[in-house]
Amino acid sequence: MQPIVIIGSGMAGYTLAREFRKLNPEQELVMICADDAANYAKPTLSNALAGNKVPDQIALGDAEKMRTQLNMRIETHTWVKEINAEAHELVIEKDGHKTTQAYSKLILAVGANPIRLAIAGDGSDDIHVVNSLIDYRAFRDTLANCGTEHCEDKHVVILGAGLIGCEFANDLKHTGHKVTVIDLATQPLGRLLPSHVASAFKNGLEEIGIQFVLGTTVEKVGKHEKKGYVITLANGQSLLADVVLSAIGLQPNITLAKSAEINTSRGVLTNARLETNQQDIYAIGDCAEVNGTLLPYVMPIMQQARALAKTLAGQQTSVHYPAMPVAVKTPAAPLTVLPAPIGVDINWETEELEDGMLAKATDAEGTLRGFVLLGPTAGKQRLTLTKLVPDLIPVSAE
Template sequence: MHPIVIIGSGMAGYTVAREFRKLNTEQELVMICADDAVNYAKPTLSNALVGNKAPEQIALGDAEKMSAQLNMRIEKNTWVKSIDAENHLLSLEKDGVESTLTYAKLVLAIGANPIRLAISGDASDDIHVVNNLSDYTAFRKQIDLNHDKRVVILGAGLIGCEFANDLQNTGHKVTVIDLATQPLCRLLPAHVASAFKQGLEDTGVHFVLGTTVEKISKADNHSYVVTLANGQSFIADAVLSAIGLQPNTALAKATNIATARGVLTNSSLETNQADIFAVGDCAEVNGTLLPFVMPIMQQARALAKTLNGVQTTVHYPAMPVAVKTPAAPLTVLAVPNDLEVTWQTEELDDGMIAKAFDSSETLRGFVLLGATAAKQRLVLTKLVPDLIPASV
């Protein structure tokens, strides 16, 4: 029997392997990845500083440890050059040597890449992105040289704000720049965003909104001049881009696997090619992209059963996201796209509870700001309809 092959060693790939091994200890599993296959929890990267975690302390296990733990062959530093879907055949390359591997079933857990803005200047190549442990190690190496670093963050979304809070709370001077007029513009109504922004500003985070970066130039003493479209400029010792992710679809497209924003799958995480599945940040399940931890867990549990012979559809209950910004504790259950809602807000001594209702007075999302509000998470979550009900 040919192996089940997982392409990708991120959280999605390892979680599928772990869930499958709970059901089947005998079936041959192979993981193929272009990096070193170190296992780690990606969400820990944006608050590792305040937790006093060095990059090497974030890793949970190297390829050898994970291979033994999951009884899985791991081919690290190996590129998948092409997929022959008809013949279930992978073409691989490692250290300049090409080979092939036949699979029984194939799981694409190939993640997403950071979106990069077109920015001019002789320092544009020095902009950091943090999408994996290797990226984070390089970023930490630069800022650890001096704890009084001036850091400019491009993007006031979830990851940008988490990094801003983490850096500011560890002695750095942080400026966050975004074209939107509020932080977390896709997640928060304006009145909550204003209070959230104030919470971060109270720690010293500086927001510059409604504009974008035009140019980044090298200056003296290994610093940079960051020039904005509105004419402002800042001196920075490091620049971090956190403006979002774009699913990796190139390999899928080359295999004639249907793609849109991500790799298209049905509720069983099947692509349009037989025996090829997709999970994690690359997967667009029934038209929905959810690059968060809980959806990955739901996908992995369902797919593990399907790979073990029991066809199972993924079920997305309401899944709130806790934003790691201790200066302004925030829990968000985002309103589905294109849904008209009315917000009702309850002010609290240390924050607020904002609830989003649709035209039938059904709760469709909420925002909990502050420690007191966070206690309502479970109660409110139970009132929100499933995002993707289990279906065939």
């Protein structure tokens, strides 16, 4: 029997391998990845500074440790150039040499790529993105070596006031950096929060010194002889910065899937069993659009991995999504969000608290479909409210 092959060594790929090994210790497993296959949790990158973790302390295991732990072959620094779905075979390239790899089942765990804006200026190529431990190491190196010796004199400009941008802003400010967040939207976390909660959340971050420049975008990043970079905004304003970090979002990596005639939309399209339209090919994690839904968060990945592991072990299993709140790592304004499903008409009911607010999203029948908890007191109701929200995707065969 040919091996099960996983493309990608992120959280989705490693979690699937771990869950499968609980059910089948012997079936041959192969992981193929373009980097060094270090095993780490990407969400830890946006608060590693406050946790006093240097990049070398973030990885839970290198490729050799993971090979032993999971009894699997890991091909590092290897690129999948082609998927031949009919022949159940991959064309892979390593060190300039191409070979083939057969598979019995193939899992795409290829993640998502950072969205990059087209920004003018001779400093635009120096804009950092953090989508991997390798990216994070480069960002920390720049942060350590730029500007002056003292953190408070280093100004980091963050493009994007979404979840990751706000988490990095909190982390950098907590460790003494000057931070400015720029976004075209008029509020932070625009896709997750109603405006009145977003305003209170923004106030919480501003109270610790984080600055927001909203309703505009960056037109140019030029090098500055004394202060790193000069950033020109569409509203005519300009800023000086030592480091520029882009956190404007991710796009599922669908290039490889499309080349193999696997159906894609925003992500790689699958049914509830995580099957694509090509026989014996599955998708999982940030790249997977399951029944029309993209959920690039930790808990959905865990649910997907458990379900797919059972399927690969011979027990056909659909993914089951219970209500899965997202904790935003911004201690200056503690926030938990359970987004309401896209396409559901909701009404917001808000309760003001001394240290925050509780906002409930209910549908036309009065059913709780999502919520936002801002502040320590509201956060205590997380478990109680979560139990009231119906499953996002019911168990089904399709």
